[in-house]
Amino acid sequence: MLDLIVVGAGFAGVYAVHKFRRLGFSVHAFEAGDDVGGTWYWNRYPGCRCDIESIYYSYQFDDDLQQEWEWSERYASQPEILSYIRHVADRFDLRRHIQFNTRVTAARFQEASADAPSHWTVTTDDGQTHRARFCVMASGVLSTPSLPDIPGRDSFAGESYHTGQWPHQGVDFRGLKVAVIGTGSSGIQSIPLIAEQAAHVTVFQRTPNYAVPASNRPLDPHELREVKFRYREIRAASKKGFTALPFKPAGRSALAVSDAEREEVYERWWRNYGLAFQGAFADLLFSEDANRTASDFVRGKIRELVDDEEVADLLTPDFPLGCRRMCVDTDYYPTYNRDNVTLVDIRREPIDGIVPEGVRVGETVHAVDAIVFATGYDAITGALLAVDLRGRDGLSLEEKWAEGPRAYLGLATQGFPNLFMVNGPGSPSVLINMVTGIEQHVDWIADCLVHVRDRGLDAIEAKAREEEDWAAHNDEVAQQSIRGNCASWYTGANIPGKPGGFMPYVGGFPTYAEHCERVVENGYRGFDLT
Ligand code: N01
Secondary structure, three states, X not given: OEEEEEXXXXXXXXXXHHHHHHOOOOEEEEOOOOOOOOHHHHOOOOOOEOOOOOOOOOOOOOHHHHHHOOOOEOOOEHHHHHHHHHHHHHHOOOHHHXXXXXXXXXXXXXXXXXXXXXXXXXXXXXXXXXXXEEEEEXXXXXXXXXXXXXXXXXXXXXXXXXXHHOOOOOOOOEOOEEEEEOOOHHHHHHHHHHHHHEOEEEEEEOOOOOEEEOOOOEOOHHHHHHHHHOHHHHHHHHHHOOOOOOXXXXXXXXXXOOHHHHHHHHHHHHHHOHHHHHHOOOOOOOOHHHHHHHHHHHHHHHHHHOOOHHHHHHOOOOOOOOOOOOEEEOOHHHHOOOOOEEEEEOOOOOEEEEEOOEEEEOOEEEEOOEEEEOOOEOOOOHHHHOOEEEOHHHOEHHHHOOOOOOOEOOOEOOOOOOEEEOOOEOEOHHHOOHHHHHHHHHHHHHHHHHHHHHOXXXXXXXXXXXXXXXXXXXXXXXXXXXXXXXXXXXXXXXXOOOOOOOOOOOOOHHHHHHHHHHHHHOOOOOEEEO
């Protein structure tokens, strides 16, 4: 029997395999793709790149690795990030512990018996079963694409694509009329590039989003050298940063400065800082009045950038900035000034169906040759629930989470001993630099496994009461932020029938990491160790 099975070989699974193996555990990972990379393996749509700067969106567990890797751009493109993860897998000789083209379909907890300790039986789509004492779900938070159930979807005569399952050989849109459904980050990144290539692009928008400029550029070798020289210091500062990035929090309220000063700050942040724009003042995510100043600034920018007033109005969000995930773009708004781009408002009049010729809205059929579904993901819990996970007494995770996910620190859930999640619901995950969050989670799990091993214990399981307390704390901090009241994929609102509730932990990385450390200092408080 193995010590550990890891599900997934994205950033989390790759680091988990490395870390657990170095600690002497026998470990085997399963990955549905034919290579490492996870999200960065599947998302190959035009314009796909990171919205966190490359120098931060990378591992810090090995100083030689971070010294030798050369990022070429401020925000790395998908191919570059994929090459990086592949490099990590090769450099640390991890591939021989990863079984590719293999999807985990089920996992069942087995109580300790006279013959075997507590363990998990894991079933894969090749019909094999595997046994391991522990199971680590590194299955990703934005890895289960959501393809809306639009009537007639399968009747379309042309090709259709989901941004999260993009063909490896790429797509040639030259000369084609293309429909893009969805205007979240994936739509906003891909639309300008598809429009450059296609004969015509029709964008179907239900909810407009805020996008701020990425201000992407090649990284100057001197700048990179300087970062590398200070990497240790930068990484230490990141761990103290709310979003696990090394920026000092803005100390001032947006309402404490003059209009002119506020405008100057917003202009500077708009031009330079991408996603961090929402942190230009301390209270943008906590006070509706403060937030309105930033939301109005971006709304003004949309009016400046888009020539047609009616189109600009349609592109202007009516909810507070940052409430839903903000997008980072390159040339998104000016793309609507092109003659070959049409915006269709499907909030006023929804898509009625897909027909062989294209997309039907009311009586109008928008005839197209290809459809791009930029329609997002069953986020955070989707990949966990896609596996038939069964804990004590055959209880399924789906039953356990019927009213909404519950996971102590986002790491483990009661009734499912010896099962850990990386970036589970209740952890900061998508609200912070994910790579730093992943390393913190995997390190915590690794320390915990060593603790269990060194004491000859059989199992570790989250306790119901602490799990409920953590969920209540999670709700409480979410309500203190403007994010708590917005329907979004953070709350599961994008998936019909998904129970509501704000899933990621809003309290920031340092506070979260401190909670995790305190649990350990107090003898794994909140866990049953048997
Ligand atoms: O998905 P989304 P995404 N009919 O859920 C629309 C990360 N990411 O893939 O908002 C019509 O944000 C939906 O409309 P509405 C990042 O964290 C990062 O773009 O539900 N439309 C929305 O417009 C991001 O937030 C990067 O009204 C339908 C869109 O589809 C997350 O991944 C790049 C529909 C989905 O937007 C998800 O982004 C890409 C329907 N039935 C992604 N169903 C970086 O920059 C859905 N929509 C790093």
